[in-house]
Amino acid sequence: MDILTAVALMTVMAPVVVLLSIIAYFTLMPEEYRLGIRLRDRGTSMNVVSEMLPYLVLVSLVYIFAKSQETITAALGITPTLRLAEIILLLEGSTVSAFQTIASPALTYFSAFIYLFGFSFLLIFTFVALICSGKVSALQEYAIAITVAYVVAFPFQVLAPVKVTGYTLPNVVPLLYQLSPVILEGLRSVDPYFDNCFPSLHAALSIIAMLLVVLRTDLRKYKIVAVLLTIAIQFTIFYLGIHWITDFFGGLLLAAISYAIAVRYRDRIVRTIKAVRNTAHPSSE
Numbered sequence: 001m002d003i004l005t006a007v008a009l010m011t012v013m014a015p016v017v018v019l020l021s022i023i024a025y026f027t028l029m030p031e032e033y034r035l036g037i038r039l040r041d042r043g044t045s046m047n048v049v050s051e052m053l054p055y056l057v058l059v060s061l062v063y064i065f066a067k068s069q070e071t072i073t074a075a076l077g078i079t080p081t082l083r084l085a086e087i088i089l090l091l092e093g094s095t096v097s098a099f100q101t102i103a104s105p106a107l108t109y110f111s112a113f114i115y116l117f118g119f120s121f122l123l124i125f126t127f128v129a130l131i132c133s134g135k136v137s138a139l140q141e142y143a144i145a146i147t148v149a150y151v152v153a154f155p156f157q158v159l160a161p162v163k164v165t166g167y168t169l170p171n172v173v174p175l176l177y178q179l180s181p182v183i184l185e186g187l188r189s190v191d192p193y194f195d196n197c198f199p200s201l202h203a204a205l206s207i208i209a210m211l212l213v214v215l216r217t218d219l220r221k222y223k224i225v226a227v228l229l230t231i232a233i234q235f236t237i238f239y240l241g242i243h244w245i246t247d248f249f250g251g252l253l254l255a256a257i258s259y260a261i262a263v264r265y266r267d268r269i270v271r272t273i274k275a276v277r278n279t280a281h282p283s284s285e
Helices: 002-028 035-041 045-067 069-076 084-092 095-102 105-132 136-159 175-179 181-188 201-216 220-239 245-280
Strands: none
Touching: 002 105, 002 181, 002 220, 045 069, 045 136, 045 245, 069 136, 084 245, 095 220, 105 136, 105 175, 105 201, 105 220, 136 201, 136 245, 175 181, 201 220, 201 245, 220 245
16 A cells, blocks of 8 residues: 555656646756757766766665665664653753744645645755756755765664654644545655654755755756745744754754765766776777
């Protein structure tokens, strides 16, 4: 049933995110960066895609690894050892419940849309925008930063699980999970116990995308959208009864570290990946 509901959720999410990306492509991308013009006039877009393929594969593999958490921990016999959830509860209490004092059906549906669709759109369209604009270096940094974020977050989520606020605090309602059984079971398929809270990857990954767009591109319209969408995402993680405030600050720190590593060590990582590719597929002379 979990697999079927996960598929059902994806069949809803995928076309919506694709539609949002198409709209953004024609409304937010400068005309000189649109793919058709680049293919006709410069012939570089396919080179960019080819150059980025190893990094896209890397991100995909790391994502699959992270989402296989339950299988990996069961196979290795890993059990949580750190009582981080108790520390967070001691530090925060029910402070995060203040976000639900303004709860309304309209705000809940809007927040759910931002959390599910807006977040996915931001991550995916940032890849599209960087490819179409030929920002190879920024694209590499984006892929590296996302990889670092997932790798760093994984041990915390395995060894120090923190349950969502909606299922921990009596005065916080799990608004997102109550909207639909499809949403509940679809999200349960990737987070069975709803305890992958610290650090918040919704916070970390959205902030990483925003930083790359704002600091490494000249896409003025998309910069505005990325900033506003990232701010909205941070609100939804609290309002929907998912993350603790500590989770957000953990995600913020993770985003800063991941971005700094990607920018500082991109050249070294790129050389290493190229060396591996050349070893695996030596060019014939």
